[in-house]
Amino acid sequence: MHDDRTDRPAIPSLSGRPWWAANEVLAFLVELVALACLFGWGFTLGDGLAIQLLLGAGVLAVAIALWALFAAPRARFPLPLAGVLVVKAVVLGGGALALYAMGHPVAATIMAVVVVVNTGLAETFRHRPAATA
Template sequence: MSNAVPNEPQPRIGPNDVLRFFLELFAFVTLGIWGFVAFPLPWPGVLIGLGAPALAILLWALFNSPKAVFKVDPFGQALVEIAVFSAAALAWWMMGQPVVAVVFAIVAAVSGILHGRKQLG
């Protein structure tokens, strides 16, 4: 027996939605790695290694998640997404991995454009 309400439309999850989920996770993990690798341990490396992804997750939860605390228009959501994904790409660049940085930035940008077109169209 299903618990779904018969008249309530089920959200459609497409391939780009799955890709976006993995891009989010990759960005959060990247910021943690960057904090631990790019800064001296134990301090400030531990603080930044835990704080950077926590801040990114907080921003995402407040503005971009499906159950966001603050409802903002698609442009506001795009600004938060650009900030988080750009920080992750810059982190890879700073860690001496320009190929990872560029590939991540391109994939994130294309995925974001597709998502934006879906939201606005």
């Protein structure tokens, strides 16, 4: 189906820059949510506020270190795609598992689906030239 006035598809392609930018924003938000979930889960592991804060901060620090060292766009130790995807699965999937462990199975499932779709789209966009419009 085409728009007769411009001879362009009536529905914009998912490979255009606005879709890429929206997916990147979603990826950042998913990362923040995963980190918050990991902190929350770590916090629930201990007895007493000091131990809870240490465990929450410790889990959070490990996740941030993994991400910064191996999965960030400017990672200290860049990995091939398979390695980056493993780190993303550990951190982002860990966030979904943490949410599940805290008693929120529906939210955890939704988060896991969003992580998979977002990561899949990000890799698809990364390997296709951006549409010019």
